[in-house]
Amino acid sequence: MSHANNQAEKIKAISGVNPLKCMKCGKCSATCPAFNEMDIKPHQFVSYVQNGDIEALANSKSLWKCLSCFACVERCPRDVQPGRLIDAARQIVVRTKGQTGLAPEEIPELLDSEVPQQLLVSAFRRYRR
Amino acid sequence: MQRIGVFVCHCGSNIAATVDVKKVVEMVQMEPGVVHAEDYQYMCSEAGQAKIAAAIHEKNLTGIVVCSCSPRMHETTFRTAAERAGLNPYMVEIANLREHCSWIHKDMEEATKKAVILARAAIAKVNLNTPLKPGESLVTKRALVIGGGIAGIQTAIDIADAGYEVDIVEKTPSIGGRMSQLDKTFPTLDCSACILTPKMVEAASHEKITIYTYSEVDKVSGFVGDFTVDIRKKARSVDATKCTGCGVCQEKCPSKKAPSEFNRGLNTRSAIYTPFAQAIPNVPVIDRDACMKFQTGKCGVCEKVCQAGAIDYTQKDEIVTQKYGAIVVATGFDTIKLDNYDEYAYSQSKDVITSLELERIMNAAGPTKGHLERLSDGKHPHEIVFIQCVGSRCSDDRGKSYCSKICCMYTAKHAMLIRDKYPDVNVTVFYIDVRTPGKNFDEFYRRAVEEYGVNYIKGQVGKVIPQPDGKLLVQGSDLLDNKQILKEADMVVLATAIEPEASVRKIATMLTASIDTNNFLTEAHPKLRPVESPTAGVFLSGVCQGPKDIPETVAQAGAAAVKAIGLLAKDKLMTNPCTAKADELMCNGCSTCANVCPYGAISYEEKEINDHGIREVRRVAVVNNALCQGCGACTVACPSGSMDLQGFSNRQIIAEVDAICR
Ligand SMILES: Cc1cc2nc3c(=O)[nH]c(=O)nc-3n(C[C@H](O)[C@H](O)[C@H](O)COP(=O)(O)OP(=O)(O)OC[C@H]3O[C@@H](n4cnc5c(N)ncnc54)[C@H](O)[C@@H]3O)c2cc1C
Ligand code: SF4
Ligand code: SF4
Ligand code: SF4
Ligand code: SF4
Helix, strand or coil, rough: CCCCCCCCCCCCHHCCCCCCCCCCCCCHHHHHCCHHHCCCCCCHHHHHHHHHHHHHHHCHHHHHCCCCHHHHHHHHHCCCCCCHHHHHHHHHHHHHHCCCCCCCHHHHHHHHCCHHHHHHHHHHCCCCC | CCEEEEEEEECCCCCCCCCCCHHHHHHHHCCCCCCEEEEEEEEEEEEEEEEEECCHHHHCEEEEEEEEEHHHHHHHHHHHHHCCCCCCHHHEEEEEEEHHHCCCCCCCHHHHHHHHHHHHHHHHHHCCCCCCCCCEECCCCCCECCCCCCHHHHHHHHHHHCCCCEEEECCCCCCHHHHHCCCCECCCCCCHHHHHHHHHHHHCCCEEEEEECCCEEEEEEECCCEEEEEEECCCEECCCCCCCCCCCCHHHCCCCCCCCCCCCCCEEEEEECCCCCCCCCCCCCECCCCHHHHCCCCCCCCHCCCCCECCCCCCCCEEEEEEEEEECCCCEEECCCCCHHHCEEEECEEEEEEEEHHHHHHHHCCCCCCCCCCCCCCCCCEEEEEEEEEECCCCCCCCCCCCCCHHHHHHHHHHHHHHCCCCCCEEEEEECCCCCCCHHHHCCCCHHHHHHEEEEEEECCEEEEEECCCCCEEEEEEECCCCCEEEEECCEEEEECCEEECCCCHHHHCCCCCCCCCCCCCCCCCCCCCCECCCCCEEECHCCCCCCCHHHHHEEEEEEEHHHHHHHHCCCCECCCCCCECCCCCCCCHHHHHHCCCCCEEEEEEEEEECCEEEEEEEEEEEECCCCCCCCHHHHCCCCCEECCCCCCHHHHHHHHHHHHH
16 A cells, blocks of 8 residues: 555544545535635545545645634534544644654744644654654 | 256346356256256346246246346246246245345355355245135225325326226315425426416316315225225314305404414414415315414304304314225425524524525515515515525435435526516525436526526535624635635525425325335335335325426326226236135134234134044134235244245245255
8 A cells, every 4th residue: 555545544544534425515614714724625635535645635734724623524414524634634743753742832832822722732742752 | 746947047147247057057956856957148038938938848847946136026027927838826936146146245156155055945945835826806996195286186187087086185275285385387487376276176176086185094904906094084164065265254363373384484374274375175274273262262253254154163073984996195295494404594594594485485475475575674685695405415414315306406496586587686506516407407507597697606505694784694615716705695595405294104104105214105116116115006106205396296196197097997906825824723713813913814713623533613713815915923923833824834934944054
């Protein structure tokens, strides 16, 4: 299995999402409060994972703009849960071996009311082994 | 000893690609009783059937096994072929090598092994088969149609035109169904009433049609050709034989606060009412929950003003019992409740409406007299947003998994009608897909876009947010521009999913007709028997079977009528000989079987029995072959092992199991 495929499988496994369930209606993007900040939109997360383009997803601004509010998860008529995909992609990035996690002293400057809690928690995880 | 022939069908490549048919032929020849075995590409074809007939003659076969597709598909075909060749049709058994084997397996070796086992089981059964002879039952030449929408009306007219008596049972005070609530109809945009009312009149004036409105089916017993049905005529409180339909009572009735069902609760009606002006029959009913006379004892205005003396507060529900040969279900649909879709603010704003409500608003006889206006403040709207697929195509537990099929077209209709009548109104439609398969349908939708300037946006709406100034903020996706759109609208119209009328569950239970997980009635075969229920003598017409527009409904209604006529035209029916039979020597008259029989087919007789030389009078079970449906419940319940199903005897079933386990 190629690396990209591997990553896509990992995201699917972590999130429990089956991208094939998506009917491409766009209700997730219609509902997303962070839509305008995102370079890859919620409905696109799904097709990116489906097409195995994880690198673009991992490098996208959206990873850090998603509020984890799960409005998309709530509204999606096909029960796809696109928000969980971005969660999983974020986890993969912050947990990559050799990458530095977040140091406590870095927090105050990042902290504002819009940063999702979940992001901070996962960013703390160090994976230097 | 039987002389059995085995015929293995390739079913083209359906079976032969996964099952080694030659191997099956070779293996079955070793089975007891088998004197002939062969394979052929299509056993069901004329040539295939000729092979069977030839073998029956040449080898003097007493029984045959056809290894082919499901017996639901071709059991009758092969039984008829055998009968033509002089064999009793009940000496034919099918081994299902397609649905039960080749279609569900990939590995040839395994599939072949299983195919041989299935064939063996069938052979073991045929070894114990005995020739059976069907009985006869008479056909009552009268049909019942449940539901008086366009489907029920059309079916009734078609059956009546063929010369048979038909009764329509409609639960509301008038026939007409949903179509009577529509304003104009796609794809031709002719006015719904103008094409429906003449049909209603035709049904009502047809000498062979009797209409029971404000009535429901209470009880059904019997079987194909001979159903007995109790119809409950609910008390109208108005004597239909005296009422002239003048309408004075409705005008003078002081209680005018009941929500109008016909106008979807958008306005109110009087306690004594006909649902709409062209109602058939034009005889009002008193809604006793809303009537002051019934609630407080004071009033009685209608009785005083009625010149014909037709008001009768003492009327009671009446039960009419009638016999029918065929029953057609045409109970139609309703739109779903929107409680699960609060993001669209239906419960929060009067200006968020369903498409069916819009039909009433657009209609000259509707709550706004046909003027397009906001229900909150009566103002003329300038921006209208339509949202398609509301509650349809949802695989979560909030909505319906299916496409409602009609809403793409009626939304295009609504958009076009509004743009035509009010060119100053901007119309936007949010869609996921536009589905317009149908004659002249896509052209219709394109006209909305190209000629009427309706703005179609590909993307679903996420949320509708009522604003303090009364506007509605619509937040939706534009997937082609990859944008999120915020749009202020004056009205939002929801293309709400449709679902089968709730009472269909009760009807289906009474008829022992099956329904699917969405409560749509199931057809006997999805492709080849689309208007018949698997329950013999029960036929399906209109949306109760699945989403449909009017042209499709009418076509299906005609098809259901033809099937019913085909049944009514027969004087007698062959009954299934695979019925239960009690062994009198073993029966101890315990009544267990009669208690479990869902068809009331078992009774008891005091009979003189000769039990190995001992003569005594015993109480024994007797099965009425005309009533028994061969369900087998009694054979399982019988504690003495006396009850057995002919053609599916305990010995036969055990022999099959033994053959499989061998
Ligand atoms: C908003 C909207 C717009 C539409 N516009 C169009 C259009 O423009 N063109 C088009 O072709 N189609 C249109 N349709 C579809 C059309 O309404 C249906 O195809 C048609 O009404 C189906 O007829 P039916 O007789 O099967 O069901 P219904 O019209 O629902 O009739 C069923 C009848 O059975 C009665 N009933 C139900 N249960 C019982 C019971 N237990 N006992 C006795 N009676 C019972 C009901 O009271 C009703 O009278 C539209 C539908 C909607 C919702
Ligand atoms: S709401 Fe669900 S089905 Fe629709 S595009 Fe988003 S993920 Fe796909
Ligand atoms: S008696 Fe009932 S139906 Fe008649 S006028 Fe009074 S309220 Fe209306
Ligand atoms: S007919 Fe059109 S609007 Fe209705 S559910 Fe199907 S796709 Fe959606
Ligand atoms: S098989 Fe027995 S229980 Fe079933 S219908 Fe016949 S008599 Fe009744």
